[in-house]
Amino acid sequence: MALDTAWRRGFLCRFLVVVAASASDQRAWxxxxxxxxxxxxxxxxxxxxxxxxxxxxxxxxxxxxxxxQLIEEVLEEMTRGGATDWWTAQALSDSPGWARLRELAGRVLVREGETRTGLRDLRVLPRENR
Structure with missing residues (x-):
């Protein structure tokens, strides 16, 4: 059974909101x-x-x-080999990769007419449900 188009689009856009957010908002979230x-x-x-x-x-x-697709390429490069240092406070603030990701994600959200819901409004499943 295929997932509903609106649900899939919403799922994608929620991830883009995470990527497009400022470093301080990402750290707090x-x-x-x-x-x-x-x-x-x-x-x-x-x-x-x-x-x-x-x-x-x-x-x-x-x-x-x-x-x-460019966002995916940048993320794959940043996470190559299981690297986790891409999500540190310093990387979020200083990484050229994150600057590029924010630019691309923001551009998609604007182009697609999606509002940038604050990260505080995005919830995640508790670890035991993932």
Whole structure:
């Protein structure tokens, strides 16, 4: 059974909101929910991999698909070999990769007419339910 298009688009956009947020908002959100980089990276990549199907269905523009694919490439480079230092406070603030990710994610959200819901509004499943 295929997942509903609106649900998949919403799932993708919620991940883009996380990526587009400022470093300070990301740090606060990560600490509030006790999220570990090793847990987040696979979920982010899974969310991004919904984009091609959404584009095929006409629910995501081709320009946004291209940007999402760039986001995926940058994230894969940052997390290569199981690296978790990409989610440290310093990396969030200083990493050229994060600057590029924020730019791309913000561009997709604007292009797709999605509002940047604050990270505080995004909830995560408790670890025992993941």
């Amino acid at each position: 990560r600490e509030e929910h006790a999220i570990l980089a090793a847990e987040l990276a696979p979920d982010l990549l899974l969310g991004l991999r919904l984009a091609p199907g959404l584009a095929e269905e006409g629910s995501l523009s081709s320009d946004s698909l291209a940007d999402v």
